[in-house]
Amino acid sequence: MATSRRVSRVAELIKREVSQMLLHDIKDDRVGAGMVSVTDVDVSGDLQHAKVFVSIYGTDEARAETMAGLKSATGYVRSELGQRVRLRRTPEIVFQEDRSIERGNRVISLINQLNQNRQIDDAVAIEEVDEFDDE
Structure with missing residues (x-):
């Protein structure tokens, strides 16, 4: 188990990196359907799982489309995190609408x-x- 300080530092690092990916790297048009921002990241104590909470501004249709795009980009986000953040194991990423x-x-x-x-x-x-x- 990682210390709570380390868990919070990893959560902040993941939040920053995923935010950058949303701005510059994710090319899926569905993700751009609504204005998306990362509001919080909840990392498990063993650093194996991360819930990324996103706020989506737009219609219900745009929200659903954006969430579908984020779910399909999960593998890409995880592999990019693995390259950008030096951890023994890259956490499993789950996007949840906030x-x-x-x-x-x-x-x-x-x-x-x-x-x-x-x-x-x-x-x-x-x-x-x-x-x-x-x-």
């Missing part, structure tokens, strides 16, 4: 709606109080 950014945006928009509704309710309440005072 929708946390979308969920965060949805929560923020819901909070904003609640704040707007609260401001409207407060304004109505103030008007009612003013009307009551006028009587």
